[in-house]
Amino acid sequence: MISLADLQRRIASGELSTDAAIAQTRDAIAAQDKAIGAFVRLDETARAQQAGPLRGIAVGIKDIIDTADLPTEMGAAIYRGHQPRADAPVVMALKQAGATIIGKTTTTAFAANDPTATLNPHNHAHTPGGSSSGSAAAVAAGMIPLALGTQTGGSVIRPASFCGVAAIKPSYRLLPTVGVKCFSWTLDTVGLFGAGVRDVALGLAAMTRRPELVVPSKVSAPRIGVATQAFAGSPEPSGAEALQKAARAAEQAGATVRELAMPEIVAEAWRIHPVVQEFEAHQSFAWEYGQNYDAMPPLLRGRLDESKGGTPAEYDAAMDVTLRARQALAAVLTEVDVLVTLSAPGAAPKGLASTGDPRYNRLWTLMGVPCVNVPTLTAEGGLPVGVTVIAGFGDDAKALAAASFVEDALKR
Numbered sequence: 001m002i003s004l005a006d007l008q009r010r011i012a013s014g015e016l017s018t019d020a021a022i023a024q025t026r027d028a029i030a031a032q033d034k035a036i037g038a039f040v041r042l043d044e045t046a047r048a049q050q051a052g053p054l055r056g057i058a059v060g061i062k063d064i065i066d067t068a069d070l071p072t073e074m075g076a077a078i079y080r081g082h083q084p085r086a087d088a089p090v091v092m093a094l095k096q097a098g099a100t101i102i103g104k105t106t107t108t109a110f111a112a113n114d115p116t117a118t119l120n121p122h123n124h125a126h127t128p129g130g131s132s133s134g135s136a137a138a139v140a141a142g143m144i145p146l147a148l149g150t151q152t153g154g155s156v157i158r159p160a161s162f163c164g165v166a167a168i169k170p171s172y173r174l175l176p177t178v179g180v181k182c183f184s185w186t187l188d189t190v191g192l193f194g195a196g197v198r199d200v201a202l203g204l205a206a207m208t209r210r211p212e213l214v215v216p217s218k219v220s221a222p223r224i225g226v227a228t229q230a231f232a233g234s235p236e237p238s239g240a241e242a243l244q245k246a247a248r249a250a251e252q253a254g255a256t257v258r259e260l261a262m263p264e265i266v267a268e269a270w271r272i273h274p275v276v277q278e279f280e281a282h283q284s285f286a287w288e289y290g291q292n293y294d295a296m297p298p299l300l301r302g303r304l305d306e307s308k309g310g311t312p313a314e315y316d317a318a319m320d321v322t323l324r325a326r327q328a329l330a331a332v333l334t335e336v337d338v339l340v341t342l343s344a345p346g347a348a349p350k351g352l353a354s355t356g357d358p359r360y361n362r363l364w365t366l367m368g369v370p371c372v373n374v375p376t377l378t379a380e381g382g383l384p385v386g387v388t389v390i391a392g393f394g395d396d397a398k399a400l401a402a403a404s405f406v407e408d409a410l411k412r
């Protein structure tokens with residue numbers, strides 16, 4: 001994979017020009033993407049910039065995020081050829097930091113669960129996950145050093161786990177979702193993919209102009225609470241093994257590690273996540289579902305068919321649980337620095353019919369807390385499995401530093 005940190009060092013030292021860095025990316029895409037299918041479209045006119053912390057860094061943008069220089073087609077026939085007038089603010093933030101938008105990466109239709117044709121670079125017989133399929137696959141295949149995705153359920157963390165890359169779903173609203181096709185305004189969060197945790201941190205720090213997000217050279221040992229999420233059901237053996245391996249490695253590296261049960265109200269928030277998601281989806285997709293029913297992607301259309309009976313009273317009750325659960329989780333996170341939990345039930349499912357199950361991700365999306373995927377082990381078939389490091393709302397720097405600690409501990 002291409003390390004953003006390594007590219008920055010080589011560009012800063014003059015060893016590598018920004019033009020050469022972008023040319024290397026184009027060569028890697030040309031060599032790999034015919035087999036992987038991570039990109040919907042490439043910008044052949046995009047050039048390297050000469051200033052900014054992300055100069056020479058090629059970035060892939062999930063195709064539900066508006067771009068002025070490329071169509072934004074939402075992975076859906078209804079939006080084929082759709083050309084936004086303006087870049088979404090997160091795209092502009094990348095450009096203002098010096099990045100080069102190299103292309104649009106595949107997304108499941110409307111970032112739901114109708115799968116893409118993108119393959120897992122580690123094993124082409126398996127899904128890369130979704131809904132940010134192309135972003136995770138393009139980074140994992142070594143085509144680009146940085147990509148944007150989004151998460152409503154588990155669409156950043158789960159594909160990152162399946163593809164063996166680092167990723168962050170930041171605190172809710174750290175990055176604006178203006179210009180991002182809305183699924184659920186309470187849940188939708190823009191995230192980043194990179195080769196390693198430090199690379200993701202550098203990308204997020206540059207986009208947000210928050211240098212405090214950069215992982216320091218020395219990271220102190222965190223107090224870790226292991227959250228098994230038993231309320232979400234049992235994981236597959238590879239998922240359980242990854243959680244145990246990460247906890248053990250962190251402890252051997254000096255972290256204090258203990259299992260932490262979640263309060264019942266937090267488990268209840270896990271249960272009502274779909275109520276919030278689907279109620280808001282019916283409003284977000286009202287035009288597509290109401291005026292273009294036959295052209296809707298089938299799995300999303302079926303979900304909306306099933307959930308159209310949801311009532312405002314049910315939604316209000318779910319939001320009340322959400323607010324109380326966020327308060328309870330904040331109290332839990334005073335006992336430890338971070339939580340470590342499962343990123344997915346196990347390795348990537350075989351075939352492309354499913355992008356996997358967000359059952360271990362969705363709670364944290366609803367809680368709005370920063371989540372970082374740390375690649376942890378390689379399961380049967382050469383398939384990666386990660387774990388998620390979680391800090392309190394607004395503690396993105398702490399989540400990134402602790403995730404880097406776990407990442408380094410796993411390398412020992």
Ligand SMILES: NC(=O)CC(=O)O
Pocket residue numbers: 111112113130131150151152153154155156158183355358
């Ligand atoms: N958009 C999403 O997060 C949906 C998913 O987890 O597959």
